[in-house]
Amino acid sequence: MLVGIHINHKKSLTPFSKGYIDILEYNNIDFKILDIQDDQFWKKFERLDAFIFQVGHTSDMLQIADSFMPIIYNYVKIPVFPNFNTLWHFDNKIKQHYLANYFNLKFVDSKVFWDKKLAINWIKETNFPLVMKLRGGAGSTNVTILRNPNQARHLINKAFSEGIKDSSFPGTWKVKYFPIKKYIHNRMIWAKRKLLREDTSSYWMISKNYVYYQKYLPNNNFDTRVTVIGDRAFAFRRFNRTRDFRASGSGKIDYDMDSIDKRMIKIALETSEECGFQCMAYDFLYDDENPVICEISYTYVDHAVYKCPGYWDKTLIWHSGHYMPQYFILKDLLNVNLVHPNNQY
Structure with a gap:
């Protein structure tokens, strides 16, 4: 088995992509670093059994992904992460708005x-x-x-x-x-x-x-981040920045599983299944007492998910343990049993 991993716009690997490599090496699975600027890119691509391009939020990365990922989605028949359903609306709240309207999702x-x-x-x-x-x-x-x-x-x-x-x-x-x-x-x-x-x-x-x-949703001192990978849901709360209404990026994280509103877990799992997302992070707030999604993103800071004490499955059964998100992404993408490395982060 050979897995292709694309570099970022600065010709290096992102920390998230390095996580994939750690797991592949630990499980003795071959991988190849690829760059669309290489004239031999498509020739090397022919040998792959799976392909990963961890597209980030920068304008450069979005531009690169838009230039060749549609070719892969339309003409290549190997497992790809992220797939079309997961990526096409990434970092675009307007696309997410129309997606939410089409599926009647529980968005703000x-x-x-x-x-x-x-x-x-x-x-x-x-x-x-x-x-x-x-x-x-x-x-x-x-x-x-x-x-x-x-x-x-x-x-x-x-x-x-x-x-x-x-x-x-x-x-x-x-x-x-x-x-x-x-x-x-x-x-x-x-x-x-x-x-x-x-x-x-x-x-x-x-x-x-x-x-x-x-x-505007007042009286929200925190948001709840639910990250769904396949049929597994990790969750934590993020408290607002000082003297601000925003929680994203604050770094003030609470990992108490008993504080998580299970309605949010259920909504996130159902949304990912309905929309065909391989992996998706949901940011929830309350509209009065009702949980609503404010934003979604397939990529995120990996160690924040790793620090979760476990995850809920699709039947809302709790599974204890710390897991790199790349581990489950690869497990689902490659459809193989993998061993999780120890002592990560």
């Missing part, structure tokens, strides 16, 4: 406008505060709260003129939302790249000629 109420006049008229009648998001972004980037129609009108005008650049939303990178050490570290990396005349940002897409809103 949201609106998409492609017409400026319709958006302007709508904000005159809707209730505030209101959450506005760009189509992509992770770790609470590209998310802002609108307190009144004037704020909303300002961003509508910008979206339907020059557009809004990724990571330039109001409040996205304020120091108060991040631990000071993390903020300084990120700024030092940025300064080094600037001096070396390297690309200072992999997030360069412009959001233009649309606006996307979600209902």
